[in-house]
Amino acid sequence: MSFDNAYESITEDNDSRWAFGTGFADPLEGVDTSHPSGVDSADLEAYCLMLGDDALVLSHRLQEWSTNAPELEDEVAIANIALDLLGQARLLLTRAGARSEDEYAFFRAEHEFRNVRLTELPRGDFAELTARLFVFTTWRLAILRRLTGSRDPVLAAIAEKGVKEVTYHRDYAARWVVRLGDGTAYSRDRMLEGFAVVWPYVGELFVPSDVEERLVSAGVGVDPASTEEEFRQVVAEVCAEARIPVPDAAAIPGVAGRAGRHGVHTEAMGYLLAELQSVARTHPEASW
Amino acid sequence: MVNVVSARAVAERVTDPELPMLTLAELGILREVFEEDGKVIVSITPTYLGCPAMDTMRDDLLHALGEAGYPDVEVRTVLAPAWSTDWITERGKAKLADAGIAPPGKAPFTAKGPVPLTLTVRDDVTCPRCGHADTTELSRFGASACRALRRCPACGEPFEHMKEI
Numbered sequence: 408m409s410f411d412n413a414y415e416s417i418t419e420d421n422d423s424r425w426a427f428g429t430g431f432a433d434p435l436e437g438v439d440t441s442h443p444s445g446v447d448s449a450d451l452e453a454y455c456l457m458l459g460d461d462a463l464v465l466s467h468r469l470q471e472w473s474t475n476a477p478e479l480e481d482e483v484a485i486a487n488i489a490l491d492l493l494g495q496a497r498l499l500l501t502r503a504g505a506r507s508e509d510e511y512a513f514f515r516a517e518h519e520f521r522n523v524r525l526t527e528l529p530r531g532d533f534a535e536l537t538a539r540l541f542v543f544t545t546w547r548l549a550i551l552r553r554l555t556g557s558r559d560p561v562l563a564a565i566a567e568k569g570v571k572e573v574t575y576h577r578d579y580a581a582r583w584v585v586r587l588g589d590g591t592a593y594s595r596d597r598m599l600e601g602f603a604v605v606w607p608y609v610g611e612l613f614v615p616s617d618v619e620e621r622l623v624s625a626g627v628g629v630d631p632a633s634t635e636e637e638f639r640q641v642v643a644e645v646c647a648e649a650r651i652p653v654p655d656a657a658a659i660p661g662v663a664g665r666a667g668r669h670g671v672h673t674e675a676m677g678y679l680l681a682e683l684q685s686v687a688r689t690h691p692e693a694s695w
Numbered sequence: 696m697v698n699v700v701s702a703r704a705v706a707e708r709v710t711d712p713e714l715p716m717l718t719l720a721e722l723g724i725l726r727e728v729f730e731e732d733g734k735v736i737v738s739i740t741p742t743y744l745g746c747p748a749m750d751t752m753r754d755d756l757l758h759a760l761g762e763a764g765y766p767d768v769e770v771r772t773v774l775a776p777a778w779s780t781d782w783i784t785e786r787g788k789a790k791l792a793d794a795g796i797a798p799p800g801k802a803p804f805t806a807k808g809p810v811p812l813t814l815t816v817r818d819d820v821t822c823p824r825c826g827h828a829d830t831t832e833l834s835r836f837g838a839s840a841c842r843a844l845r846r847c848p849a850c851g852e853p854f855e856h857m858k859e860i
Contacts, residue, residue: 432750437738437771480834480844487836494745498774548810564774568744570810571777571860572840578813579835585814637809648814 434494434508435501435561443558446625451559452503453521453618454628456511457668458550459499460522463512464676465543466492467683471530481533484579488540491572498565513687517677518670524659525608527667527676534587534594534601538654541580542605545641546612548573549634558626581645588649595651602654610658612638616668697765702735703728705763712751713839716794719752723782726773735760735768740778742860743840780841780859792823796842797830797856820856822847830854 442448469489476482500508525543530536551573554566587598613635615623622628639653646653665671687693706728707720719725719739726738737756741749753770760768780799783791788798797820816832827849834844835858842855 432753434744434749435772435774436753437769438774480836483838483844484834484836487840490745490747491743491840492745494741494743498744552810560775564777565744567775567777568741571779572743574810575835575858575860577810581812582814641809641812644812645814 433501434497438561440502440504440561443560443625443627446559446627447621448504450618450621450625451627452505454622455499455503455562457521457616457618458554459496459503459511460520461526461543461547462492462499463496464520464522464679465526465539466490466496467679468526468528468530469536469540472536475530477533485536488576488579491576495565495569495572502561502565509687513684514691517672517680520670520672520676520680521668522672523608523611523667524661524673524676525605525612525667527672527679528605528608529675531604532597532601534597535604536601537580537583537587537598538601539605540576541584541645542609542612542642544573544577544580545638546631546634548577549637550629550631553629553633557628562627577641581641584645584651585649588646588651598649599651599654602651603656606654606656607659609654611661611666611668614666614668619668697730697733697735699728699730699735702760702763702765705760705765706737706756709752709755709759712748712755714791714794714796716790717783717787719756721784721787721790723778723784723787724752731769733767735765736771737768738771738773740773742778745840778860780857783857791857795823795854797821797823797845797854799857799859802859820845822850822852823854824852825850832856 442451466489469485469492472485473482476485497508500511503511525539528539531539548570551566551569555563555570557563557566584598587594589595613632615630615632619628619631623630643653661667661669662671706725707718709719711717711719711722711724714722722742724739724742726740728735728737730736737760739749739752739756749772756770757768779802781802783799791798818829818831820830821828822830825847827847830845830847832843832845833853837844837855841857841860843858844853845856846853
């Protein structure tokens with residue numbers, strides 16, 4: 408609708424556009440959400456939560472950079488990337504289907520979150536952000552590109568859109584790796600320190616869970632192990648351009664073989680959820 | 696009986712909340728307008744999955760059609776095929792340029808294999824103000840996810856560029 412001025416557009420009556428907080432419109436409104444044949448609904452829900460929680464939790468960490476980024480341009484870029492990931496999270500949590508996106512985000516306990524631990528690590532400095540974003544987006548782009556062939560048309564459509572978005576995110580992070588790695592001796596050291604913080608959580612990215620294995624067989628999910636070679640190639644290419652060694656560090660194991668995908672998280676996760684969920688838990692059912 | 700042609704004409708006049716100089720139709724966001732059980736069904740597609748303007752677009756379509764005499768309207772989301780800047784019409788691209796936003800070029804071909812990295816900055820976006828062909832990228836992300844910030848060395852002005860996606 409066209410308005411003569413901005414004031415008119417925000418004062419129009421009978422308007423739900425200011426219903427922020429909880430109570431958003433269903434982002435899959437009108438989309439056929441029937442499940443593909445031969446797929447266990449609980450598996451599909453768990454898988455959507457894995458992919459959705461990765462996006463939701465990292466989006467939250469990126470949002471913590473608002474007003475903290477080193478330059479205005481990066482402030483805007485990081486916020487935009489956070490928004491894209493939040494959009495992916497909304498659709499994936501909605502696709503999970505058993506509860507609403509708000510219930511999944513705000514009323515689940517820590518052990519019910521299925522994100523990889525890489526996404527929940529504390530905010531860190533800008534080099535850690537760069538290292539984490541580069542690692543995460545390189546991995547996620549490889550996952551999403553494969554997911555475009557999913558037998559679930561909703562996941563395939565979300566992935567097709569996500570590939571376009573994450574391509575920009577990965578380029579942004581990779582260019583910062585090059586700029587810092589091939590910058591001054593100081594920026595290079597900081598970049599290497601950034602990689603040292605996140606690299607122990609890289610191994611977890613390629614370990615398939617039971618749910619993923621079953622959904623790979625059903626033609627719906629992606630085997631994360633299948634992305635490792637592509638991931639290593641991209642990392643090698645960017646590190647060569649940045650003139651830094653390819654990072655290497657011993658993996659930090661989960662507990663008895665269980666990590667993020669099983670709901671076993673690092674200490675940082677509880678603090679993150681406390682902030683993410685506090686308003687919704689204080690005022691359940693509120694919309695404003 | 697719903698007059699689908701005139702309902703479509705109404706829907707096509709609804710403008711984008713963030714780029715009000717363009718209609719949803721010119722942006723390629725408006726997909727279909729058809730009748731189902733006496734109801735007008737309008738389908739739209741998000742430019743980005745996190746696009747915060749989807750709710751506003753839905754409201755604006757309902758209001759415009761309601762005022763035009765179509766009380767029974769449903770707006771549906773369509774995710775596939777994914778929106779691309781290639782769907783912006785030629786008229787839409789011309790309007791973007793008139794508004795000082797460099798229109799997108801051809802969207803990159805998404806190969807079946809791994810997505811190639813782009814580590815260099817494009818310098819071939821033409822300045823929408825003075826037409827200078829060689830401009831500088833300031834940031835690949837602008838005021839919204841779909842726009843990048845650039846500067847023209849000839850006229851010295853900053854401008855936005857709608858990114859190919």
